[in-house]
Amino acid sequence: MPRNAFYAQSGGVTAVINASAAGVIETARKHRKHIGKVYAGRNGIIGALTEDLIDTSKESPAAIRQLRETPGGAFGSARYKLKSIEKNRREYERLVEVFKAHDIGYFFLNGGNDSADTCLKVSQLAEKTGYPLTAVHVPKTVDNDLPITDCCPGFGSVAKYVATSMLEAGFDVESMAKTSTKVFIMEVMGRHAGWITAAMGLAQSKPGTAPHILLFPEIPFDEEAFLAAVKRNVDQYGYCAVGVSEGLHDKDGKFLAESGLKDAFGHSQLGGVAPMLANLVQSKLKLKQHWAVADYLQRAARHIASKADLEQSYAVGRAAVELAVKGMNSVMPTIVRTSSKPYRWKIGVAKLSDVANVERKMPRDFITADGFHITQKCRNYLQPLIAGEAYPPFENGLPKYVRLKNVPVRKKTEQKTKEK
């Protein structure tokens, strides 16, 4: 007898997480012998705890197909990490209660590091509570910091966005530098790992073009060396474009974005390492500067998604279902690179216990000796991940993104856990 599946989006969303959702749902629809309906959690795993389930069978094949073209999380995502069973047994009992009420036999969590840990804990339900469940993690994170997999679905698209943006802004600044801005600083995501910052480096096609300097969270900020490098580039090329990670910190591990700035009320200013550095450049070097903070624009930019990334995002969704129906519990499909030139990849499998809570930072040999740029080795790794365009359809000048009906499943349990 087929059992139902539960699918939830988890953590920060991406331009292509919905492609993974499409991969899960469309593949499940092909495995009617094993999988009945796919219920999605409204706002991620919180939807499971509150029994707020969405019946994806109410969505047309066309709507599910359009998920490939739509950024954000179509069912709502959540930042919510389960504690261990020992520490919060009640939460797991509630999960089992809801799963049992809706005959959930398959659990798919679509997320990054924290989510992999949550998925691992859910995968232990069968063993620890006797409730039979197959849990598979669907990898997704713009941070590209999951271990084992060659890259993380979601990263390639943000990489393509930031590299394109840096390339374009570089053309702008270069053409104005004679009488206007000399230093441009662009801040991107990546609190602990510099992958997104590194991707900006792909924009540099020859020495002297943007970006001239990259500042990684892996390399403690050295103010003197930074200012000297900025000055050197402005002297030599007339301008200097800097890409910086939001997670840039000093040698004591203190985030730059958290230090110093106070608002009119005396509160520390929130975020913004780019304006911080711009101010430094202005006050120490007396050079005109501009800065950009892409923030959510970068991870929502479906209009400039990477085709490779989109295909991989779909593929891990499909593979997760295929693994689950084979009875593989507590695993995660991975991307295995079989060749860089030409780029070839296939799907592999990792044990969740090897994935959860492991953070993959940039290898030191992906960063140049001076700490300010990427090496050729890094380029070889990154380049294929941004390859190919996959434009969404447009209507009246804007991308045409889908909003699902998100029909709720009738509740069957008495609500025991309050909404988080």
Add this chain to the structure above:
Amino acid sequence: MPRNAFYAQSGGVTAVINASAAGVIETARKHRKHIGKVYAGRNGIIGALTEDLIDTSKESPAAIRQLRETPGGAFGSARYKLKSIEKNRREYERLVEVFKAHDIGYFFLNGGNDSADTCLKVSQLAEKTGYPLTAVHVPKTVDNDLPITDCCPGFGSVAKYVATSMLEAGFDVESMAKTSTKVFIMEVMGRHAGWITAAMGLAQSKPGTAPHILLFPEIPFDEEAFLAAVKRNVDQYGYCAVGVSEGLHDKDGKFLAESGLKDAFGHSQLGGVAPMLANLVQSKLKLKQHWAVADYLQRAARHIASKADLEQSYAVGRAAVELAVKGMNSVMPTIVRTSSKPYRWKIGVAKLSDVANVERKMPRDFITADGFHITQKCRNYLQPLIAGEAYPPFENGLPKYVRLKNVPVRKKTEQKTKEK
């Protein structure tokens, strides 16, 4: 006998100003009877003053064609405004000296408000100095604030970029709002006119979706009303996306971005009304916020240029040459809208004396009564301007933009004016 032409890019560059350059150069090449060579000023009009001319005849037809697909200013632009002939006769004498040495009979300046004024002054050279010259202004400004013309080449592309970005970020924030960011603030350009801010409004397809609030430079900032509107939207829809102009100011005309913030050295923080507002939301409403400042990304985003804008940018370049060879001096080609649905436009002509130094702000009836959004009338105006996609070619995952050879013309005069 044909005479040579001088072309210069002026002021802030755009995603499509090079399309106007292509329009000028390709059209001049078709008018060999009137126009010899097109010399471009390196770094705008400064290139004329320093006799730093670029011989565009050294560029292949393919390279000139690629200008349509390349953002920034291919010859370098400059922020440089000529004083009146009465106030700085030496500068005009220098211009005439350089023009005479290179037999420049046609002058094309590609810029916005300030540039139109400079072009007007140059157009008076013949009358005031006896040097025969035909000067035509080629309109360009992301600010969309030139009078007479229905819209300004360069605006449609930045409008498409900011509307797309707001749409995408809105999908992101909406899907995370349950447990994460409730208020998202995106800052765009427009120091005095709110056209770009208004364009973000196109992203809202139905009430309750992003953007919920727009803050225009035309409407003095009312902190209490703003915070109440944010709270109302968060209460009703679960989140609130705000689009704000960098030029937002209070009722005394003071820019918000200039007030309050101090860095660690006690300097006023530079720019950033978005972080300012985000801080306000955080401290007064205790709501989690995120903010983005697109800065140069918005005006360099050739990858998401508007097809309508691209075509108009090319058309004004072509028209400028056609007007010049007809002997029309001191004019500017304009965009005349003949129909909104379906969108139809043609080229018109304006006298530079009617254009220079006139700034067109948003009409009050383009903004809703509460001051926080755009009206249907505004939508009807804006919508056609972002219509159509015009993707650049891509190579290895990134847009393939052209860098010209920019071969200098041999100098013929003794350098009298020092480089500015």
